Amino acid sequence: MTWTRLIEQYAKGKLAELELPGLAIRQARFLALNEHQRARTEMRVLAAVPEPAPTDPERELASRQELERVLAALETCSPMARKVFRLVYATPGGNAASAAQAVGLSLQRVRQILCETRTHIRKQMEVTP
Secondary structure, rough: OOHHHHHHHHOOOOOOOOOOOOHHHHHHHHHHHHHHHHHHHHHHHHOOOOOOOOHHHHHHHHHHHHHHHHHHHHOOOHHHHEEEEEHHOOOOOOOHHHHHHHHOOOOOHHHHHHHHHHHHHHHHHHHHH
């Protein structure tokens, strides 16, 4: 992998000269250290995240049923409301500003749609047991 990367960089003109094997050894060391650091970081992150608690099947079923009710309530909203809601809540990093830009509405209007949609969903959740 080291040799390949060096030859590709040299062919693209990113390296003024190709000094082998010295440059290859330095590149291999750099890649190995980089991989080692990535693995250490990954291990620290995994150690910081607690193990998930065993799930209660009844709680999981109730949660799934509640989600289905929310989705059913969302389906009774207008197509624009559903689109805005999904852009904000189902898109990673979604927010009202990015949704406003995507649908071509003002930020204030998108916020109003979100507020109305959440109110509608809450009312549907109260009505539907």
